[in-house]
Amino acid sequence: MVIQGTGLILGALFLPFMGVTKNIWVLYLCFAGWGFFRAFFDSNIYAALYDVTPSHLHASCSSAMIMTGFAVGATAPYVLALIKESTGSLSATFPILGAIWLICGAACLWVSSRHYNKDHKKIYHDNER
Numbered sequence: 001m002v003i004q005g006t007g008l009i010l011g012a013l014f015l016p017f018m019g020v021t022k023n024i025w026v027l028y029l030c031f032a033g034w035g036f037f038r039a040f041f042d043s044n045i046y047a048a049l050y051d052v053t054p055s056h057l058h059a060s061c062s063s064a065m066i067m068t069g070f071a072v073g074a075t076a077p078y079v080l081a082l083i084k085e086s087t088g089s090l091s092a093t094f095p096i097l098g099a100i101w102l103i104c105g106a107a108c109l110w111v112s113s114r115h116y117n118k119d120h121k122k123i124y125h126d127n128e129r
Contacts, residue, residue, distance in 0.1 A: 052116060
C-alpha cells in the first residue's frame, strides 16, 4: 500500500497541469507522468488486497473490489458534468481530481502505517496454525 499511496500522490502532481497547459508537449509529459505513477497504484491492487485477506476469501474480496470500482467509475461522467456546469470548464476538473488523488494517496499511506502490517501478520499467523 505504500507503493500505491506514493503512486497516487506523485501522479496527482501532474493532474492540475493537464487542464491548464496550452503546450502539447507539456500535456504529453503530464500524461506520461500521470500514467507512469498510476501504474504504481493499479499494479499493486491485488497484491495489497491478497496480503490482508485469507486465501479462501480472495475471490469474494476481488469481486467486491471490482464491483465497487466500476460503480464509482460509472458515476464519474455525471460528476464531471456537474463540475463543468458549475465552473464553466472541464479543465477545472483536473485540479479537483488531483486533490482527490492526494487525499486517497495520503489515506493509503495512513492505512498502511496503522493497519496493513497488523492485518498481514494476523493473516500470516492464522495460516500457520
